[in-house]
Amino acid sequence: MEKAIGNKKDRKGLVIQALVLLALVLLPFVLGNKFYLRLVTEIIIYGLLAMSLDVLLGFTGLLSFMHAAYMGIGAYTVAVFLSYVDPGASIWVTFPLGIAVTVVLAFAAGWLQVRTGGFAFALLTVAFGMMYYTLVWKARSITCGDDGLCGLPKPDISLGPIVLGNMNDSLTAYFFTLAVVAVCFFVTRRIMHSPFGAVLESIRENTERASFIGINVRNYKLMGWMLACTLAGISGVLFTYMKGSVSPTLMDARAGGIVLMMTLLGGMGTLWGAFIGAAAYIFLQDFISAMTENWMVFLGLAVILLTLFMPKGLADLPIRLGQRLTRQRSNL
Amino acid sequence: MSTILSTNSLCRHFGGVRAVNDVTIAIRDKSVKAVIGPNGAGKTTLFNTITGRLPATAGTVVFDGRDITNSPVHERVKLGICRTFQINSLFLGATVFENVRIAKQTRMGKSLKIFSKRDSLADVNEATFEILEKVGLGGKASELANTLSYGDQRSLEVAIALAGDPKILLLDEPTAGMSQLETNNIIRLIQKLVKEIAVVLVEHDVDMVLSISDSISVMHQGSIIGEGTPDEICKNQRVREAYLGDENGH
Numbered sequence: 001m002e003k004a005i006g007n008k009k010d011r012k013g014l015v016i017q018a019l020v021l022l023a024l025v026l027l028p029f030v031l032g033n034k035f036y037l038r039l040v041t042e043i044i045i046y047g048l049l050a051m052s053l054d055v056l057l058g059f060t061g062l063l064s065f066m067h068a069a070y071m072g073i074g075a076y077t078v079a080v081f082l083s084y085v086d087p088g089a090s091i092w093v094t095f096p097l098g099i100a101v102t103v104v105l106a107f108a109a110g111w112l113q114v115r116t117g118g119f120a121f122a123l124l125t126v127a128f129g130m131m132y133y134t135l136v137w138k139a140r141s142i143t144c145g146d147d148g149l150c151g152l153p154k155p156d157i158s159l160g161p162i163v164l165g166n167m168n169d170s171l172t173a174y175f176f177t178l179a180v181v182a183v184c185f186f187v188t189r190r191i192m193h194s195p196f197g198a199v200l201e202s203i204r205e206n207t208e209r210a211s212f213i214g215i216n217v218r219n220y221k222l223m224g225w226m227l228a229c230t231l232a233g234i235s236g237v238l239f240t241y242m243k244g245s246v247s248p249t250l251m252d253a254r255a256g257g258i259v260l261m262m263t264l265l266g267g268m269g270t271l272w273g274a275f276i277g278a279a280a281y282i283f284l285q286d287f288i289s290a291m292t293e294n295w296m297v298f299l300g301l302a303v304i305l306l307t308l309f310m311p312k313g314l315a316d317l318p319i320r321l322g323q324r325l326t327r328q329r330s331n332l
Numbered sequence: 333m334s335t336i337l338s339t340n341s342l343c344r345h346f347g348g349v350r351a352v353n354d355v356t357i358a359i360r361d362k363s364v365k366a367v368i369g370p371n372g373a374g375k376t377t378l379f380n381t382i383t384g385r386l387p388a389t390a391g392t393v394v395f396d397g398r399d400i401t402n403s404p405v406h407e408r409v410k411l412g413i414c415r416t417f418q419i420n421s422l423f424l425g426a427t428v429f430e431n432v433r434i435a436k437q438t439r440m441g442k443s444l445k446i447f448s449k450r451d452s453l454a455d456v457n458e459a460t461f462e463i464l465e466k467v468g469l470g471g472k473a474s475e476l477a478n479t480l481s482y483g484d485q486r487s488l489e490v491a492i493a494l495a496g497d498p499k500i501l502l503l504d505e506p507t508a509g510m511s512q513l514e515t516n517n518i519i520r521l522i523q524k525l526v527k528e529i530a531v532v533l534v535e536h537d538v539d540m541v542l543s544i545s546d547s548i549s550v551m552h553q554g555s556i557i558g559e560g561t562p563d564e565i566c567k568n569q570r571v572r573e574a575y576l577g578d579e580n581g582h
Contacts, residue, residue, distance in 0.1 A: 194450055196443055212415060213409065215406055
């Protein structure tokens, strides 16, 4: 009985993930270069976005081609509020607002999308994503269209009356982003290990069987979708806080493709793999674009090679390494 | 004994094909009903229409006095209508334990516990092992469903259905591809189950059908052409002609 249940492997994973978090906390003290600190901050934000897509794709088995749209909605909500309503708004106002607007728009799309499945679901994500993108792009009087909104005030990071720092400071931006994303990661991880996560996985594994054990598949797909979009919205809020600017390219079809690539590169169904995927993508982009203008060609090539030779994504490397170590130890 | 499920002039047409045509059957509680008939007679389509996998073209399905003709699948399952599939429908990437556990968890209404560990629900785990023992998979709980032998996968299929605490269990060719030993286990299981619930079978194994059924309905080209006890069915001339083959019944 115990053999079938066993939680040991899970606990080991948690310890490793906590150690990685500790290393990330110490990183700024090792990394002197401010530029790289901002790059890592961006990786963590995009890692959250890719992880949110993993909830949808890797756990629930639903494909979204335009997941970046919901990052864009979170980002634009905060940007518009800071531009027009209150430039000095507290994060305690703009953060929940960004999430709330994302949730409302995601619900509208999700409610319809979950009535379908497979290709139809994926196509509807494109339809809704393009619609939201076009709204942002064409509402020039508010969003400044192609130009986007720039030079937004960076908010203070405050806890009640205590101001911990300002997002202008790259160290504050890094720690705030890390803290929010770490909370999102560990909460999502817990949810995916819960009975609720088991339901999402059963829908991925066999949707028809899931309904024949009494699962209301539509409702659970919608809940998975809402969780994924909420996390994407949070990544958007963090993006505006860090960059102080937004533009429609944040949420166009290419951006949607990039998130998908990050999630696939990292490996689905692990959550942490998404962060590896985001890191790989952003580092490659940074590294190759410094050498050639045609960096997209080489990036594409790298992605193709990785997909061919590591279909389970980069997350498979540490998993296989771990298995080999365990086997060696048991052989001794 | 009272009727637990009945269909009334139930039809399911695919274009011009009348796969299920004006079928009226009543299934008594705590009995075994077998639906037999040649390939393509509409037995599985009848199952699919009763369980909600396919919408009915016309007619009604009534369960426990309640019209469920248009109820979604998951609601029928909640009422206690559980089924197995002719072609195994499992969560292949998950363990045997998890296959049944997720069904049990759903049944016990624990799916929204988002901060518990999925395998820390003691009552769900206990009920899961009980079912695995019942179908003889207790020793294989930690194996992945896709590594099981075909016969074991068939048993798992039954276990998943049982996890829904059925009031009526519909088994679509449960013993197809099973060894004699495995078949006997399933027969014993059905005989045990039927003391509490109704069981409906689609089955090709005529010996098995005759030995365990209380009532048999014979389908041919979408319609019921004969109904009765095993003895009556054996003597029914129309059934013999349509299904059992030659005039002599052999």
